[in-house]
Amino acid sequence: MANDNVGLSLKLFIVLTRALQSIKKRIEEDIKKQGINLTEFAVMELLFHKGDQPIQKIGSKVLLSSSSISYVVDRLVQKEMIRRRPCPDDRRITFATLTEKGRAFMEDYFPKHEQAIHSILAGLDDDEKAQVIEHIKTLGLHAEGTSTDK
Template identity: 60%
Template sequence: MMDNHKQTEEELALKLFVVLSRSFQTIRKRVEEDIKTHGLNPTEFAVLELIYNKGEQPIQKIGEKVLIASSSITYVVDKLEKKEFLTRKPCPKDRRITYATITEAGTELMDNIFPSHREAIADIFGGLQTEEKEVMIEQLKKLGYHAKDL
């Protein structure tokens, strides 16, 4: 009896993994489609959004905050700098640190696109009621912490 229950738990875990992965892929695809309508790729948007909402950031720390490889950060910052949405600013106290700072053009762009991006995300998650979203947030956090502690 015990083996049968364990197999069922494993099957359920596997099914959950597949459903979670597929729904995340679909959600991510929709979010990326929205971002692309604004002339940015998802990585550029993530970096710009971080600095727009949190203020200037050390370039070395951006990767861990937006979940992209640190090797890609310089390239993304270069592209955003060429588009004149970001600028680099040396740290006066430590020459090893360079900050990425949003420009006036970057702020203007985000002022224009961020509200509709938030709306698009709300629409994407509109398949769930408020309480369902709150429960799902708690459950996914619980799952993530458990996986991290393994």
């Protein structure tokens, strides 16, 4: 269980970066045909599966800064996919809510999206995917834990 091959780590980083770039590109191609991008889709998916969310909570879920979410929400509102709904109890909070159009879109498109990802990731079988998921999770958690303060 050696762990001293520095070059191997570099290679892993490069391979991950390139593969994910390819994967993302394919997935985004698919979504862009619908007139939205990956970030916008992620926000809509969150609302679709978890119900209305405070804007701030969306940011932490889809890993965007507060300024970026404002922008994404604006775009989705322009596209009439979601709307802002003020929270009656706490006037600091604004909920994002799918419109009818947004819900209809997700009901139609989400399964297709999932299927597209499945095709794009078909290079591995289920067992291999499960294995990679575990390993990558480990990597991610360790990286999270690694601060600059070594």
